[in-house]
Amino acid sequence: MSILVDKNTRLLVQGITGREGTFHTNQMIAFGTTVVGGVVPGKGGQSFEGEGAIVPIFDSVREAAEATGANASIIFVPARFAPDAMVEAADAGLPLVVCLTEHIPVLEMIAVRAYLDQRNTRLIGPNCPGLITPGGAKVGIIPGSIVSPGHVGLVSRSGTLTYEVVYALTQRGIGQSTCVGIGGDPIKGMDFIDVLRLFEDDPETSEVIMIGEIGGNAEEQAAAFVREHMRKRVTAFIAGRTAPAGRRMGHAGAIVEGKSGTAEGKIAALQAAGVQVADNPDRIVEMIS
C-alpha cells in the first residue's frame, strides 16, 4: 500500500510531445509507471514512440480517458496552457492530476482551484516535482534512482531538498511508502494536511517527514492537524530561517510578508504540536532512525 499512486495507476501525459514531456515520460516508463496515453490537442491519432513503449496520443483528456481507462494525468505544458489542462482533466473526471508547470499567475490558480473544489479531482501542484511510490509508480520527475520501498511517508513543498532527504533515507536503508512534492506556489492543489491525512490512514506508512518553507501558513495548519488528528510520528524541517522578509525565495509562495510566514513561527507551531523539527536537513535521518 501507499498513497495516491501505485501499480494500479494508469497515467495520461498532457503535453507528451514537448521536450520535458518526452524526457520524463520515458523516465516514468523506465521506472515502471503504466503510461496509457498522451494528450496533445491537434495530434490525436498519432503515437508517442517511447523508449520502452508506444503510447497513443489523443486530442482531449476525455477521449483519452474513455479509450484507455486512465485514472491520473500529469501535465507538462507551458504556463499559458496549464490552467486549461488542469480544468480539462478535472472536467474529464480524472481522480488525480499532477501539474509540474511553473509560473502560473495566482489569479488563474484561484479560478482553477475554485473549479476543482466543485469536482472530485485531487490536484498535486502546480510548480511541483510530482510524487513517487517506490516499487509502485512515479508520476513526476523525482529521480527513480534515489528512492527505495519502505514505510516512511514524505511530503514537501520543495524539489531538490526533498531529493536530499529521500536519498539520505535510501542510503541509510530506510525505505519510503510515497514521496509527495506538493509544490512551491501560494495557491495549489493538495496541501500538507490533505497529504498528512492520507498518510495517517495508510497502513503501509509508519511515520512521516514533512518539509516546509517560509511563506503562507500551511505549516501552521499542518501543526494543528497533527496535534488533533495524527497518531503517527511526524518529523519536520522548515527551510528559510535566513531568508530576508519581502523577497520571494525562488518559489512564488516562499516569501515572508511582514511578520507572517516566518520559519520561526512555523517551527514554534510544529514543536508545540509535538512535531520534532530538525535544524539541519542532514539530521532528519538521525531523528527518525
Added chain:
Amino acid sequence: MSILVDKNTRLLVQGITGREGTFHTNQMIAFGTTVVGGVVPGKGGQSFEGEGAIVPIFDSVREAAEATGANASIIFVPARFAPDAMVEAADAGLPLVVCLTEHIPVLEMIAVRAYLDQRNTRLIGPNCPGLITPGGAKVGIIPGSIVSPGHVGLVSRSGTLTYEVVYALTQRGIGQSTCVGIGGDPIKGMDFIDVLRLFEDDPETSEVIMIGEIGGNAEEQAAAFVREHMRKRVTAFIAGRTAPAGRRMGHAGAIVEGKSGTAEGKIAALQAAGVQVADNPDRIVEMIS
C-alpha cells in the same frame, strides 16, 4: 407544521424604508409575521415605525442578524441592488432568503446562484410573490385575506394565478399548509422539486397543487421527481397552452423556445408521472376535493 416559514420565523426586511417595503412590512406584521429588523445601508440606528410595531433598522444583514436572531429575510430593493442583497443575506448565514425583485439580469442571477450553492441558504425567487403559511407567517405579498390553515401544499411559478387557486380552496373550506411562489425568472432559487421534496416530508401536508407555465423544463424535472419520490397526490395546472413560440409572456422565464418549454410537453410529462393535470384552473379545486 408547514414548510419553510412558521411562527418561529424571525424576519428581516431588506429595503424596509422603500414604498413596497413599507407597505408590505405592515401587511406582514398585520398577518402575524414576526418582523425583527430592517436593513437599509446608511440608515442603521433609525427605526421603522410600522402600523403594528416599531422595527429597528441596521446597516447590514450580518449586524441585524446578530442583534435580532433573525432566521429569514425578504428583499424589497430595486433590481440594481437585489443581487447584492441576496449575496449579503447568504453571506450572513441566513437559512432563508425571499427576493421579490423583478428584472434582475440573467447573468447576474447565474453568479448569485453559484454563490448561494456554496452556502447553506435557501432562496425563494427572485420575481416571486413569496410564501405564506396560514396561521403561521407570511413572507411576501400573497394576500393574507385569501388563505386559510389546512393541509394542501401549493407551489407555483405565478402570482395572481396562485391567488386564484388559493382563494378557491379557501372558499370551498380547503385549507393550505404553505403556499410557495417560486417566481417566474429562468434562473432562480428553489425550484419545483426542492419545494415538492419539502411537502413530501411535511407531515402536515396531505397533498400538493403545482402551478407551472411555459418555458424551461422545471415541470418535466418535477414530473420525474413525483414519479420517483412522491407518495402524496399532486395536481397540476400549466399555463400558456395558447402562448406563441418565441415571445416572453410577461415572466422572463415564460417563453417557448423552438420546441422546448411547451405546455403540451409539460402536461404530457406530468400525466405520464401520474400527476392529474387540470385544463382549467377552476377545475383544480374539484379535482382535489
Added chain:
Amino acid sequence: MNLHEYQAKRLFAEHGIPIPRGEVAYTPEQAREIAQSLGGRAVVKAQVLTGGRGKAGGVKLAANPNEAEAHAANILGMKIKGLTVNKVLVDELAPGGIQQELYLAVLIDRGRRRPMVMASAAGGMDIEEVADKTPEKIHTVHIDPNLGVRGFQTTYLAQRMGLPRELWRQFQDIVTGLYNCFKANDASLTEINPLVITGEGKLMALDGKFSVDDNALARQPRLADMRDVEEEPLTEAEARRTGITFIQLDGNIGCMVNGAGLAMATMDIIKLYGGEPANFLDIGGGARADQVATALRLILSDAKVEAVLFNIFGGITRGDEVARGILTALEQIDTDVPMVVRLAGTNAEEGLALLAEADMMTAGTLSEAAQKAVAAGNAAAAAKATGKRAS
C-alpha cells in the same frame, strides 16, 4: 429584445469574429453603391426581426451593382410575416465561395444554470429540426463564468464536428469571441448560422442572430438604443412605455388581466371555450383607471377584437377599487365592443355589484367569464356581418 442581422454581426466583429464586408441600404440606389464598393457581386438581405426571410424571397444574390439595385427595389417594402422591410444588408459573398456550413450558438441552459455553447456541422438549416431529427449532430459544452471558454472545450466541439484540424485555432477564437460577446452584452442568445468555411479556408459568420436579456437593457444603454422601433407593432411599443406587458395575437377575444400567469391562463380558457385570444395583456398590480384606459385602447386598436374579457384578482387591491377603476376608464373610451368583467378575491362581490349597477356584463368564475365573452364576441360578429349584409 432581438437585434437585426447587421447589428448582430457588428457586435460579433467587435469580439474578433470575421464577418463579410457590407453595409445597410435604405434605398435601391444605396444598395447599388454598396455593391459597387464591394466589387460588384453581393448578397442583398432583408433586415426584419423574423425568421424565414429566405423562403419569403428576402435574400437574393446579385451578380453586379445593377442587380443589387433591382433586388433591393424588390425587397424594400416587402412584407415578411407581417413586418415591412425598411432596410437591406448588402454583403460581399464569402471569399472563394462556401466549402461547408456550420452552426454555432451561445445560450443559457436554464437547467444547468450556465451559459452553453452549442455547435453542429449541420449548419445553414433549422437547428430545431436538426435537434429533433439528428440530435447526435449537436454538440454542447457548458461555460463556468469564472473560467470562460477553455481551449479544451473548443477542441472537443471541433473534433466532434469533424472540423479540419487546421481550423481548430480559428474556431477556438470564434467560440471565445462569441461567448465574450454574449457575456459583455447580456445576451440571452447569440447565434451564427451559418458559420462557413470559405473557399479560402477561413471561418466566417455569414448570418447572425442576437437576443438581449430584456432585464439587462437598463445596464446596456447602447443595446437599448439599437431597438428598431419601426419593426415593433405600435401597440407593443406604447404598452412598453406605460409599463404594461402587451403581446399582439391573432384572435377575436381581447383580454386584460393582472398578473402574467393569470393572463396566460385566461388566454388558455378563452381557447378552451371556443374563442381565440387576441392578445396577452398583463396590467400589473393595481388596475388604476388610467392604466386600464390605456390598456383598453391598445386592445381595441385591433379591429379583429369582437369582445373583451377583464379578469382581475383582487388581492391587496380590493375588488371594489378595481371595479371603480374600470368604470372610470370606460367613461373615457367610446366603443360598442361587448365587455365581460370577472372579479375575484378580496371584496369581489362588492365590485361585481358596482359593475352590475353600471350595466356591465359580469362573472364570478373564470370559466363563466370566458364563456360569456366568447358568446358575446360571436354575437357581435354575427351582428356586424348581418349589419354589413343589410347595408
Added chain:
Amino acid sequence: MNLHEYQAKRLFAEHGIPIPRGEVAYTPEQAREIAQSLGGRAVVKAQVLTGGRGKAGGVKLAANPNEAEAHAANILGMKIKGLTVNKVLVDELAPGGIQQELYLAVLIDRGRRRPMVMASAAGGMDIEEVADKTPEKIHTVHIDPNLGVRGFQTTYLAQRMGLPRELWRQFQDIVTGLYNCFKANDASLTEINPLVITGEGKLMALDGKFSVDDNALARQPRLADMRDVEEEPLTEAEARRTGITFIQLDGNIGCMVNGAGLAMATMDIIKLYGGEPANFLDIGGGARADQVATALRLILSDAKVEAVLFNIFGGITRGDEVARGILTALEQIDTDVPMVVRLAGTNAEEGLALLAEADMMTAGTLSEAAQKAVAAGNAAAAAKATGKRAS
C-alpha cells in the same frame, strides 16, 4: 515585482480612485516647475523601491517652488536603504488639509484562496504594527472572483472603520476601483496608505504601493515595461536575464544551489555553522557550465564574499556531469576566493572524485560542506587582513 508610488497611483487613477495632481521630476528644476504648476505648495517624495522614505528624509513639504527645488536637490541622489534616488514625485497637498488617515489594501489570502480587502481607520502607520498591537482595528472581507466587490462588503468595512456615512458611497467606489485595479493588473498587493479624508470631505489616495505577480508579467507587458531597472541591483537584473534566481544578501559565504528549497536550506546551514549567507542562488535544473560561470561571476561581484559553497543534488543530471560543468566554468574565471563543492545523489562519488583530482575542496554532506566553507572564508578573511596589515 514592485512598482513606484507614482506608477501605483497612476494605475489606481485608471480605476477611478482620486489621487493628488502631480508629476515626476528628475532634476530640481523640474521639481520647481511642477510645484509652480500645482500652485506653489507641494510635497516632494523620493521614488525608490523601499519603505522608510519618510524617516530617511526622502519626503519633504515645500511651501513654494523654491523650496520644492531645494528639497528635490537634497533628495535626488540620496541613498535610502542602499538604493539611490533618481526621481522624485512632486504632488499637490491634500485639498483643504487632512482630516483623517485611513488604510486600504487588496491582497491574496492564501489560506482562503481568495482576494481579500483589508481596511483600517488606523492609516498612515505601519500596518504590520497595527495588526500586531491592535488587530481589532483591522477589518477584512473576502472577494468571490465571480461576484467582485459587493456593496454590502464595503458598507461592512465603512461601518467598522467608523467612516462618516456621507463617505460610504465614495469609499465603495474606491474599494471597487482598487479591487478592479488589482485584478486587471494581476497584482499580488495594492495598498493605499494613507487613504485620507481631505479638508474638503473627499477621500483621496495620498500614497500607493503595488506589487505585481511575477508569474503574470508575461501577460501584462505594460507592467513588465514599468520595471525600473535602475533601481535593481545589477546582479539581480543579469541573473533574471539568464534564468537564474539570485537575491543579494549581506553575508560572507556565497552559495550556488540547484533548487529553491535546497538553496534556502543551504543558507540556513551556513548560518548554523557560524557564517552568513551572501546570497540566495537557485541555478535551476542542469548546472550547465555556462550557467555555473554566470552564477559564479554574480556571486563574486560582491567583494564581501570570502568563500563560495556549491551544493548540487544530482537527480536526473548525474553528479559526474555536474562536476565537469563546474570545472569547465572555473577555467573561465580568475579568482582566489576559496570554494567548496558538495555533491549528492546520482553518481555523486564519481563527481567528487573528479573534483578532488582538480584540487577542489569537496564534501559529502551539507553540514561538512558548510563547515568547510565557513572555515575557508574565515581563513581567507584573516589572510586578507594580515596581507593588508603587512602591506
